[in-house]
Amino acid sequence: MQAPDNILHIWHQFDHFPMETFTKMWYFQQNTKTKQRDVALMKAHYQQYGITGNCFDLAIWLIDAFQKDGIHAYPVGHHLHSEEAHVAVIALDGQGNRYLCDLxxxxxxxxxxxxxxEDFTDEVLSGFFPAVNVQVSSTDKQIEITYHRPNGKASHQSYDLQPVNMEDFLNAAEFSQHTIDPQPLFECRIPYKREIVHWEFNDWAAFLSTSEGLFKESSYKSIEDWATRIHEVSGYDRQFLITTLKNYQKKQG
Incomplete structure (x- = not known):
C-alpha cells in the first residue's frame, strides 16, 4: 500500500510541514487583494518565518513539487467554497496507479x-497516519478511510476522487483564505517515543494523540507562553506566533 520511491521522495520533503490557520490569519492582515499565495511566496515565507499554511496551501505546494519532478498529480476535495472545505492530492506512479496524499x-x-x-488490501494498516490505524475502501469515484483509534472508536472520511479543475481549485482556495475562523488551529507530526504522533493546538488547548491514547497538555495563561510551546514543536518564528495569536485574541473579542 506504500507509494513508490519517487513519490515518497517528494512527500518526505514535507514531513515537518504543519497544517495550520495561523498563516491564513497573518496573511489576511497584509495589504494584498489576493490572499491565496503562490508557491514562490509560500517558499519565501517558509524561509523567513518557518511557516507553511492550511490544506489549500499544502496541496498547491505539494502538486507543484510533484509536477516539477515529473509526477502527475491533481487536487481532489469536498465542500469547496464553504467553511467545511478540505482538499488533498492524488499522485500517480508510472503505471497510472493512484495514491492519496493528504498533508x-x-x-x-x-x-x-x-x-x-495486487498490493491493495482492505485490512487495517499502521504506519500511515499518526497514532491511528487506517482502512481503505475504494470505488472508481470515491474512497472512504476508516480511522481505528486506540480507544477502540472508529471514524470515517470520504474523498471524491474526481479531479478538481485547477481554476476551480484556485478559486476555492481564494475563498478559503478569506474565511477566517475565530479559533486558532495548529496541527503537526512530531516524534514521540518510537512513533510519529499528532500534536494539535485548537481553541487554546493542546493535545497529543499517540498509540497509548489522547493526552491533554498543560494550558498556558499568556500568549507568549503558547508561542513558545508552538515554537518548540514546529520551529515557527516565535514573534510571528505572538503576533498571530494576538490577532486571534482580538477577533474573539
Whole structure:
C-alpha cells in the first residue's frame, strides 16, 4: 500500500510541514487583494518565518513539487467554497496507479487507492497516519478511510476522487483564505517515543494523540507562553506566533 520511491521522495520533503490557520490569519492582515499565495511566496515565507499554511496551501505546494519532478498529480476535495472545505492530492506512479496524499490531515505517508492493484488490501494498516490505524475502501469515484483509534472508536472520511479543475481549485482556495475562523488551529507530526504522533493546538488547548491514547497538555495563561510551546514543536518564528495569536485574541473579542 506504500507509494513508490519517487513519490515518497517528494512527500518526505514535507514531513515537518504543519497544517495550520495561523498563516491564513497573518496573511489576511497584509495589504494584498489576493490572499491565496503562490508557491514562490509560500517558499519565501517558509524561509523567513518557518511557516507553511492550511490544506489549500499544502496541496498547491505539494502538486507543484510533484509536477516539477515529473509526477502527475491533481487536487481532489469536498465542500469547496464553504467553511467545511478540505482538499488533498492524488499522485500517480508510472503505471497510472493512484495514491492519496493528504498533508492537510497530516498523514505520515501516501496510501494506495487502486482496488485492482495486487498490493491493495482492505485490512487495517499502521504506519500511515499518526497514532491511528487506517482502512481503505475504494470505488472508481470515491474512497472512504476508516480511522481505528486506540480507544477502540472508529471514524470515517470520504474523498471524491474526481479531479478538481485547477481554476476551480484556485478559486476555492481564494475563498478559503478569506474565511477566517475565530479559533486558532495548529496541527503537526512530531516524534514521540518510537512513533510519529499528532500534536494539535485548537481553541487554546493542546493535545497529543499517540498509540497509548489522547493526552491533554498543560494550558498556558499568556500568549507568549503558547508561542513558545508552538515554537518548540514546529520551529515557527516565535514573534510571528505572538503576533498571530494576538490577532486571534482580538477577533474573539
Amino acid at each position: 492537510g490531515d497530516q498523514w505520515i505517508q501516501p496510501i494506495l487507492i487502486e482496488t485492482e492493484h
